[in-house]
Amino acid sequence: MKWQNALNDYKYYLKIERGLSNNSIVNYELDVEKLMHYIDANQITISPITIDYEDIQAFIYEVSKQINPRSQSRLISGLRSFFNYLVFEDYRKTNPLDQIESPKTGRKLPDTLSIDDIDNLINAIDLTKEYNGVRIGERNRALLEILYSCGLRVSELTNLKISDLFFDEGFIKVTGKGDKQRFVPIGPNTQKYILIWKDIRAYIDILPDYRDTLFLNNRGKQLTRAMIFTIIKNLAKAINLNKVISPHTFRHSFASHLLENGADLRAIQLMLGHESITTTEIYMHIDKSHLKEVLLKHHPRK
Structure with missing residues (x-):
């Protein structure tokens, strides 16, 4: 073979x-x-x-x-x-990796943004900027709002469809890893910015394969992962943010801020689409001051 x-x-x-x-x-x-x-x-x-x-x-x-x-x-x-x-498949009898140990790496805590950081990044977007007649500033605001407000992975964002938006019910349908689907709540404020972008999107000459895709470039095709990374990188540079951030940073911040404000870990797991709650538990290590506050507030012998 x-x-x-x-x-x-x-x-x-x-x-x-x-x-x-x-x-x-x-x-x-x-x-x-x-x-x-x-x-x-x-x-x-x-x-x-x-x-x-x-x-x-x-x-x-x-x-x-x-x-x-x-x-x-x-x-x-x-x-x-x-x-x-x-x-x-019976091509081999044994796995040669069975005797290979992985190096100990420790647990890397995810980088997060403060609420002020997120506000500053979104406020740095030039909403008047046009490219080939398309107001891409409104698109960029909508995609950052949904990244942070719904905790999406970048691939989930780029693949989001208009038919996945259930605003009357207050949810969006997200297709995650392994094509597994979940429903994530979406707030009225984020809905508002997406509806603004939808109105602008209607004037784009959209290619047939992307008529249901929410976030498009000015050529009527699906926005790429690389372009979203570039948008975020440029905004971080514009506000002199002394952090290396990516779309995933917004997802980490979404989970961390929910936890800091008392959200249930199981609920966060469901919204993030984690198969195991042990993956979600990494956010418990980010803000130890929050854990101290929980103890002082709820333990009978504080």
């Missing part, structure tokens, strides 16, 4: 049987391709079936010189999944 054949079969398995998103499949594919490139560069004659623990260990050792422990751990996890698939 050749490497490329094994990788193609694995990608098909991830898509059809596990139902993963294209972004997730690409990440798993990159993990295997790193190993393939190492084998080619070192002219090693070996297949996915015959590669053993020593070969993998040598590869991990070389990679560890170039990437940080967290990325190294992610790579090992991806390769372990690939070889688990080969074992599952």
